Amino acid sequence: MAYQARGRDPLLDSETADALEKRGKELVGLALIALGAAMAALLASYHPDDPSWMAATDGEVRNWLGRTGATIAAPLVLVVGMGAWGIAVVAAGWGLRLCLHRGGERALGRLVFAPIWIAALSVYAATLVPGAGWTHAFGLGGFFGDTALAAMLTAVPVGPGLGLRLVSAGMAAALVAMGAFVLGFSWRELRGIGRFLVLGIVVVYAALLSALTRAARSTGAGLLGLRAAVADRAEARAEAQAARETREDAAPRAGGGLLARMPAIGRRAEPMPEPELIEETPPEAEAPGEDHIR
Numbered sequence: 001m002a003y004q005a006r007g008r009d010p011l012l013d014s015e016t017a018d019a020l021e022k023r024g025k026e027l028v029g030l031a032l033i034a035l036g037a038a039m040a041a042l043l044a045s046y047h048p049d050d051p052s053w054m055a056a057t058d059g060e061v062r063n064w065l066g067r068t069g070a071t072i073a074a075p076l077v078l079v080v081g082m083g084a085w086g087i088a089v090v091a092a093g094w095g096l097r098l099c100l101h102r103g104g105e106r107a108l109g110r111l112v113f114a115p116i117w118i119a120a121l122s123v124y125a126a127t128l129v130p131g132a133g134w135t136h137a138f139g140l141g142g143f144f145g146d147t148a149l150a151a152m153l154t155a156v157p158v159g160p161g162l163g164l165r166l167v168s169a170g171m172a173a174a175l176v177a178m179g180a181f182v183l184g185f186s187w188r189e190l191r192g193i194g195r196f197l198v199l200g201i202v203v204v205y206a207a208l209l210s211a212l213t214r215a216a217r218s219t220g221a222g223l224l225g226l227r228a229a230v231a232d233r234a235e236a237r238a239e240a241q242a243a244r245e246t247r248e249d250a251a252p253r254a255g256g257g258l259l260a261r262m263p264a265i266g267r268r269a270e271p272m273p274e275p276e277l278i279e280e281t282p283p284e285a286e287a288p289g290e291d292h293i294r
Contacts, residue, residue: 032098036088054074083145117175123149123171
């Protein structure tokens with residue numbers, strides 16, 4: 001006699017299970033983002049004089065994460081130098097992918113190559129010249145970067161100067177390609193990023209050209225307005241000069257008419273003719289009469 005076995009109902013339905021899986025990935029992503037931020041903070045505030053297992057000092061800890069951050073940062077910088085920043089980038093990048101649910105299924109197959117990418121970052125950092133604040137005996141790539149770079153320069157059949165430039169350029173190109181693979185980018189995403197960059201360049205160029213055109217038009221309008229203003233001022237000065245000359249010409253004519261109406265004003269008196277001397281002949285004396293004689 002056969003008995004039909006009854007299947008058990010699932011504890012959670014498919015929708016609830018999918019929702020829980022998504023929330024779990026988001027929590028893991030947030031944890032990775034926090035890890036990347038912590039790594040960036042302890043590397044950015046790294047100071048060689050902070051107390052750690054490599055430097056037993058009683059000085060003040062200047063690392064943002066305290067003694068723990070200084071203890072973690074010291075060996076990382078010693079081994080891979082500035083290549084340790086790759087740890088922060090990888091953690092934050094995959095944390096963001098898990099939070100956005102973009103390519104999380106590719107995590108295991110890509111993260112395997114993350115140590116190789118960090119090592120390549122260390123070698124590239126070793127090709128750079130340290131700044132004045134770098135007080136270590138090794139370069140920016142740590143002991144690993146210096147050792148690997150020396151081996152590569154020995155293998156390159158050119159001089160040290162040219163070999164260093166070739167290694168630096170080759171490592172920079174390899175880092176971009178390897179970083180895109182390690183961070184989980186697909187060809188579709190890379191094409192989308194390339195299209196976005198091209199469109200962005202075109203939009204920026206168009207906006208810049210439009211701004212330059214508007215600036216040229218504004219400058220031309222301003223120059224035309226300035227030219228018109230200069231012409232107006234010159235015309236006003238010419239009119240004022242003509243009016244002044246007209247007044248100056250009218251002044252003598254008005255004076256002449258006034259003098260014509262008043263001839264005695266403003267003129268010199270004509271000299272009077274000298275009087276003529278008239279010789280007067282004395283009257284002839286009359287002879288006394290007979291009565292007078294008597």
